Amino acid sequence: xxxxxxxxxxxxxxxxxxxxxxxxxxxxxxxxxxxxxxxxxxxxxxxxxxxxxxxxxxxxxxxxxxxxxxxxxxxxxxxxxxxxxxxxxxxxxxxxxxxxxxxxxxxxxxxxxxxxxxxxxxxxxxxxxxxxxxxxxxxxxxxxxxxxxxxxxxxxxxxxxxxxxxxxxxxxxxxxxxxxxxxxxxxxxxxxxxxxxxxxxxxxxxxxxxxxxxxxxxxxxxxxxxxxxxxxxxxxxxxxxxxxxxxxxxxxxxxxxxxxxxxxxxxxxxxxxxxxxxxxxxxxxxxxxxxxxxxxxxxxxxxxxxxxxxxxxxxxxxxxxxxxxxxxxxxxxxxxxxxxxxxxxxxxxxxxxxxxxxxxxxxxxxxxxxxxxxxxxxxxxxxxxxxxxxxxxxxxxxxxxxxxxxxxxxxxxxxxxxxxxxxxxxxxxxxxxxxxxxxxxxxxxxxxxxxxxxxxxxxxxxxxxxxxxxxxxxxxxxxxxxxxxxxxxxxxxxxxxxxxxxxxxxxxxxxxxxxxxxxxxxxxxxxxxxxxxxxxxxxxxxxxxxxxxxxxxxxxxxxxxxxxxxxxxxxxxxxxxxxxxxxxxxxxxxxxxxxxxxxxxxxxxxxxxxxxxxxxxxxxxxxxxxxxxxxxxxxxxxxxxxxxxxxxxxxxxxxxxxxxxxxxxxxxxxxxxx
DNA sequence: GACCAGCTTATTTTT
DNA sequence: TAAGCTGGTC
Numbered sequence: 001x002x003x004x005x006x007x008x009x010x011x012x013x014x015x016x017x018x019x020x021x022x023x024x025x026x027x028x029x030x031x032x033x034x035x036x037x038x039x040x041x042x043x044x045x046x047x048x049x050x051x052x053x054x055x056x057x058x059x060x061x062x063x064x065x066x067x068x069x070x071x072x073x074x075x076x077x078x079x080x081x082x083x084x085x086x087x088x089x090x091x092x093x094x095x096x097x098x099x100x101x102x103x104x105x106x107x108x109x110x111x112x113x114x115x116x117x118x119x120x121x122x123x124x125x126x127x128x129x130x131x132x133x134x135x136x137x138x139x140x141x142x143x144x145x146x147x148x149x150x151x152x153x154x155x156x157x158x159x160x161x162x163x164x165x166x167x168x169x170x171x172x173x174x175x176x177x178x179x180x181x182x183x184x185x186x187x188x189x190x191x192x193x194x195x196x197x198x199x200x201x202x203x204x205x206x207x208x209x210x211x212x213x214x215x216x217x218x219x220x221x222x223x224x225x226x227x228x229x230x231x232x233x234x235x236x237x238x239x240x241x242x243x244x245x246x247x248x249x250x251x252x253x254x255x256x257x258x259x260x261x262x263x264x265x266x267x268x269x270x271x272x273x274x275x276x277x278x279x280x281x282x283x284x285x286x287x288x289x290x291x292x293x294x295x296x297x298x299x300x301x302x303x304x305x306x307x308x309x310x311x312x313x314x315x316x317x318x319x320x321x322x323x324x325x326x327x328x329x330x331x332x333x334x335x336x337x338x339x340x341x342x343x344x345x346x347x348x349x350x351x352x353x354x355x356x357x358x359x360x361x362x363x364x365x366x367x368x369x370x371x372x373x374x375x376x377x378x379x380x381x382x383x384x385x386x387x388x389x390x391x392x393x394x395x396x397x398x399x400x401x402x403x404x405x406x407x408x409x410x411x412x413x414x415x416x417x418x419x420x421x422x423x424x425x426x427x428x429x430x431x432x433x434x435x436x437x438x439x440x441x442x443x444x445x446x447x448x449x450x451x452x453x454x455x456x457x458x459x460x461x462x463x464x465x466x467x468x469x470x471x472x473x474x475x476x477x478x479x480x481x482x483x484x485x486x487x488x489x490x491x492x493x494x495x496x497x498x499x500x501x502x503x504x505x506x507x508x509x510x511x512x513x514x515x516x517x518x519x520x521x522x523x524x525x526x527x528x529x530x531x532x533x534x535x536x537x538x539x540x541x542x543x544x545x546x547x548x549x550x551x552x553x554x555x556x557x558x559x560x561x562x563x564x565x566x567x568x569x570x571x572x573x574x575x576x577x578x579x580x581x582x583x584x585x586x587x588x589x590x591x592x593x594x595x596x597x598x599x600x601x602x603x604x605x606x607x608x609x610x611x612x613x614x615x616x617x618x619x620x621x622x623x624x625x626x627x628x629x630x631x632x633x634x635x636x637x638x639x640x641x642x643x644x645x646x647x648x649x650x651x652x653x654x655x656x657x658x659x660x661x662x663x664x665x666x667x668x669x670x671x672x673x674x
Numbered sequence: 675g676a677c678c679a680g681c682t683t684a685t686t687t688t689t
Numbered sequence: 690t691a692a693g694c695t696g697g698t699c
Contacts, residue, residue: 059688059689060688060689061688061689087688087689088689089688090689114689185689186688189689250686251686251687251688253687254686254688353686354685354686355685356685376687413675538689558685558687559686560686560687561687582685582686583685584684584685585685585686604686625690626684626690627683627684627690627691628690629690
């Protein structure tokens with residue numbers, strides 16, 4: 001027996017051993033999912049499958065890194081390195097590059113992140129008069145949905161929704177723009193590889209022969225396009241193993257489709273299904289609650305989490321009089337847990353549906369001296385200074401990248417104002433095959449010989465003209481990049497616009513960090529290129545910045561952010577109608593796309609509950625300030641009809657029991673000597 | 675280009 | 690309520 005089958009429970013062992021043919025592993029929360037995946041890969045390798053033939057796809061880079069680390073501990077660093085563990089998007093980019101090179105086409109392309117996509121749409125919206133304002137995000141969501149459904153602009157279903165109409169108007173132009181910029185967005189990274197695979201049997205066979213075993217983690221988070229990619233890739237050999245939990249599908253609002261995991265057997269007929277229901281994480285009362293809460297959802301693979309642990313304290317329901325009282329209770333409870341029950345701060349987490357609840361919590365925690373960190377939040381790549389610098393670098397790689405050019409064109413201010421840019425852009429648009437950068441190069445013809453902007457434009461063109469070849473050469477990239485940025489004067493601009501020296505130092509530190517990352521990349525990779533690094537930056541943005549937080553702290557985090565984490569003590573706050581389920585899912589806005597509704601909110605609640613190992617507290621407030629108005633709040637419907645014996649209720653808003661009042665009065669009387 | 679006043683709008687977030 | 694954005698002014 002392979003050593004990787006040992007130390008597993010029966011179902012886990014089956015999931016690891018069922019190597020050939022399609023397999024769906026329904027991995028309940030805390031059921032040892034990652035263990036199964038890593039053991040499965042190791043087991044494959046033990047059975048003679050080369051690591052290069054294994055592709056494991058995850059949802060985030062963090063998950064991929066974690067998996068590689070655990071795998072390295074099992075089979076050695078070398079073999080773990082050779083296996084392909086990546087996100088759908090990173091894999092898609094690699095496939096795309098490989099195929100364009102094979103076709104001897106220019107493999108140069110930029111990956112647009114959400115900010116770039118929005119900038120592109122904003123520009124289009126300015127150009128096309130649609131008669132009113134639109135929320136860019138809602139438009140982008142629609143376009144993204146169409147792309148992922150492989151619908152070309154001519155194939156859209158008719159609709160009289162103004163947002164559908166506006167998005168349909170912009171959609172073809174958006175595609176044209178990306179093409180002109182040699183850019184791909186995140187959706188393209190899945191859809192374009194799929195089209196390549198579906199369009200050519202030879203291509204399909206090549207990739208299927210290369211990756212004979214495919215695994216997908218967090219399968220409940222995949223969208224329609226990702227399913228199609230998977231089918232194109234694994235439809236031949238059918239050695240496709242997907243792992244996930246339909247009850248933890250919480251990303252329907254950004255395109256994930258639970259039906260993928262509910263109907264895996266339809267896409268891969270004859271698939272084996274193995275459910276991991278033994279939970280190694282939580283105490284029985286917590287699991288009892290989790291099972292009850294999720295059982296009310298209609299569409300799901302029926303399953304129950306079964307505890308392997310014993311004992312445990314009852315789940316507590318705490319009702320504060322208002323938001324402040326709730327937050328105060330949380331702070332005091334955390335303090336008590338540490339001071340009286342010997343917990344470390346780092347063992348506890350406070351989870352909430354919406355970030356607005358974090359504010360009041362932070363206040364209360366600060367007041368009571370509870371150390372905390374907010375998990376998630378503003379990311380490195382969103383910082384203005386980092387974006388400015390990378391826009392310069394992007395422009396050097398690809399003068400067609402108009403989004404980067406627009407960002408850079410007057411940053412730092414050099415006297416090329418919006419009117420000038422508009423003139424240049426109009427010329428570029430009216431002249432077939434000419435980019436905005438070309439307009440800059442021919443500025444004297446475009447703007448006339450007397451234009452005041454000519455000098456700064458010539459300077460900018462010369463700057464890029466000088467540094468672009470150096471940066472595209474590939475040698476000493478970090479040094480070259482620093483020289484470019486030095487020449488732009490961005491540093492001075494940043495210093496001027498920073499409110500304090502300390503803030504400037506921090507911001508400039510981010511810029512330097514970008515170049516440190518570039519230098520490290522150059523050392524790591526055989527044939528480094530700036531374009532490749534920038535694309536990685538777009539694709540691997542979030543991973544490296546959460547190391548900076550202090551360690552022994554209470555974690556504050558949204559329910560979404562908590563997925564995949566676990567804590568000995570979990571406090572979920574705001575268990576009220578309107579917050580969980582959130583008001584926006586109960587009463588969607590006109591421009592909202594149909595979401596998965598209350599079922600998804602219930603799953604969110606389930607995800608929160610199942611993060612807790614030993615102790616779980618659910619809190620709510622009887623009244624709460626909502627947009628400055630005090631409102632009476634109803635308990636969340638997810639707590640309705642629960643079996644009482646598993647809970648303990650603590651109502652800070654209710655009058656104390658009569659016995660207590662009598663005792664208090666008696667005590668008072670005695671003190672007064674009455 | 676910087677600043678201010680008034681207006682609008684209030685989820686979740688990774689690639 | 691309060692933060693973020695727009696449009697106007699200097």
